[in-house]
Amino acid sequence: MVERQTAFSRIIPHAVLLTGVAIVAFPVYLAVIGSTHETAVIANGQMPLTPGREAFDTYYRTIFTGGSRTTREPVGTMLLNSFTMAMLIALGKIAISILSAYAVVYFRFPFRRAAFWMIFVTLMLPVEVRIYPTYKVAADLGLLDSMAGLTLPLIASATATLLFRQFFMTIPDELVEASKIDGAGPFRFFFDTLLPLSRTNMAALFVILFIYGWNQYLWPLLITTRDDMQTIVIGIKKMIVTSDALTEWQVVMATAVLAMLPPVAVVVLMQKLFVRGLVETEK
């Protein structure tokens, strides 16, 4: 196709793109703006489009003391909880699934196929489907209201195992054989060759899984009751529903903005590796 660049043909795509960006960005902008005004300004139903003067106060109060009416916990604690949970889930998933993929691909043991299929089948059972038995197990193990209870049941990952398996299968057998001749046992091969080669894959997975962990709602809602174990996603929800008082919209907005920052930071910081991990085929 011959591309003819006229002024007009350049304007159209840009106009489309800008419209798209505006549609996506406007609510975010509103949230940022909303977090800089007083409750009363927002509550009268006419949301201003320019920043107010309360930004510093609102954010300070949100992070360190929390909303005055509902959750009683400072958002700082929630951020920390969410961050710890997302980190543990992402890192745990990567560690577990890279190890199980390593076992499935490189070792011959009885029922290897069966083991692989069992992992594969769990793909069809998301947390929501098995939530009652999972809760029961977590409760029996005394994991309620603990970080272990928040993260452990979410750590097993068929998707990540599958991804690593596919990647390992593309690594030529000769590399394993060369390692064997070079005197590297299974541990050495894993740490010296497989891990470094999986770096970009791990990065891509980390980004996806961190966001997955960060956005968890249903499971934390069930497993935590204590306020100091609350994650930020649940915190926002609780702040909005105030039955007998005015919702502190500026605090809600500030919390929403704060909740957005860590996932954005992860994506921005790891973007290069992330894209390479998804695209790269050469090892």
Added chain:
Amino acid sequence: MAAVTLEGVSKIYHGGVQAVRNVSFDVPDGSFCVLVGPSGCGKSTLLRMIAGLETISAGTVGIGGRVVNDVEPADRDIAMVFQNYALYPHMSVYDNMAYGLRNRRTPKPEIDERVREAARILAIEPYLDRKPRALSGGQRQRVAMGRAIVRKPQVFLFDEPLSNLDAKLRVQMRVEIKRLQRSLGVTSVYVTHDQIEAMTLSDVLVVMNAGQVEQIGTPIELYRRPQTRFVAGFLGSPAMNFLPGRIGREPGTIMLDERPIRIATPPAAAPDTQVELGIRPEDLRLVPRGQAGALAMHIEFVEELGATQLVHGRIAAAPATVQVPTGAIPPEGTIELAVDPAATHLFDVASGRRL
């Protein structure tokens, strides 16, 4: 340094497929042994059994007088060069070469010395800090060789190391491998399907077919006196011509289409036995028309090689090839060829063995 000894080695895969059948031979200390054969003949499997990458179903493999059947690859004191080089993509050239030594807890200064020495020999010193992906095919090949050299093993194993290179580089690396093996004096086993590589590199040539050894000897022995029709057809380029016939009643003659052809040594087989007369293209000589005992060849087409031409055609009904000086023959029609009675090979049709 060490000799490699194979005794009755067989490989049977789980499905019952027998890849290698009862192979026995010795590779003397310091010699260069080439295993050659068509794909699927079991040559790579045999090499991998020597390396310890495949289990041995029956028989024993010895390296330097020690039976290594149950010894881990790392403890067999071998080094292997793979077809796709199998360099560690995330390590620098230096680390690729040093890795095996580090795993063996060789002292650092010694590793450094050995790696630099190998790099000097292979002329890859400027690339020590690069990753394999920044190297050309030939350079990667050298790194793979370097990784083998630094270990100072008792045996080098090569698994078709040149087949990923272009034709020119292949010839160049072939010469280098030979020179390197000579200067280091390390016993080597080399697998290839390329008969030119096999002929040029080997001290001991092993021709394999269908999991079995067809013949073992020096390359020139195998070329001059192939013991089976398979070896005769496999070695030499262009390949040997095979003309079907039978042993004549008169001693020392072979009947091709009822015309007697003289051969130097009368075979020890009964007259009228069905045979194939093997004649290498270079042993057929162009002669003037009408000479007694000459073979008539009908020209089908001619390939130009520059100084010579390769003439493809038929002698009687059998396809045949002959190499003649450029311009010596008409582009089509029939030419007459004389056979050197001493340069003929006779094979029993039924068994494929030399008569």
